[in-house]
Amino acid sequence: DVKVTQSSRYLVKRTGEKVFLECVQDMDHENMFWYRQDPGLGLRLIYFSYDVKMKEKGDIPEGYSVSREKKERFSLILESASTNQTSMYLCASTPGGASGTPSVSQFFGPGTRLTVL
């Protein structure tokens, strides 16, 4: 089975701190994604990556950056955390690369619930 793991289930940080959320997948997937989930808004795509050192902005990239130095690991960085970034963060992966494999479902990690005080 595909396994996507996230470094923390719960995280509490203070406003202005730099925050790192880590995601690791073990199935050699090319594509990795970061979403945030908020009540009434569903999942919104922050950033995605289809290869090592490649990244693309999603729908809400402001206030976030990402890093993909190794194929299995995709990090989400909050440069200066703010209270409006309190949310559930979900990582996902899928095979296919830039050309895409549209019929394949995404595999999700358990999520990190981040609270910024």
Next chain:
Amino acid sequence: AQSVAQPEDQVNVAEGNPLTVKCTYSVSGNPYLFWYVQYPNRGLQFLLKYITGDNLVKGSYGFEAEFNKSQTSFHLKKPSALVSDSALYFCAVRDGRGGATNKLIFGTGTLLAVQP
């Protein structure tokens, strides 16, 4: 532009009764449609998908979904609900023309509450 609508924030059903969770979509090409379920404090789990072929798709845990092209709908159904089905359900769509690295568009989610 792709979009997905889940018109109900919450669906309440009694255990043993049939359930339906609604989803409508909009894409330019042929749609690839997915349902995911999220249990409390967990990530999303894949339930089923429609790519092509038979309009009735069967998935995990006894769920099924019916693709209706004329109504642009992909409603999730189960003949007999269980209390353990209580969870948050997300519909998602991707344009079947592919490319653009598998981006999915998600609905806002429907909370299913099954009463014993």
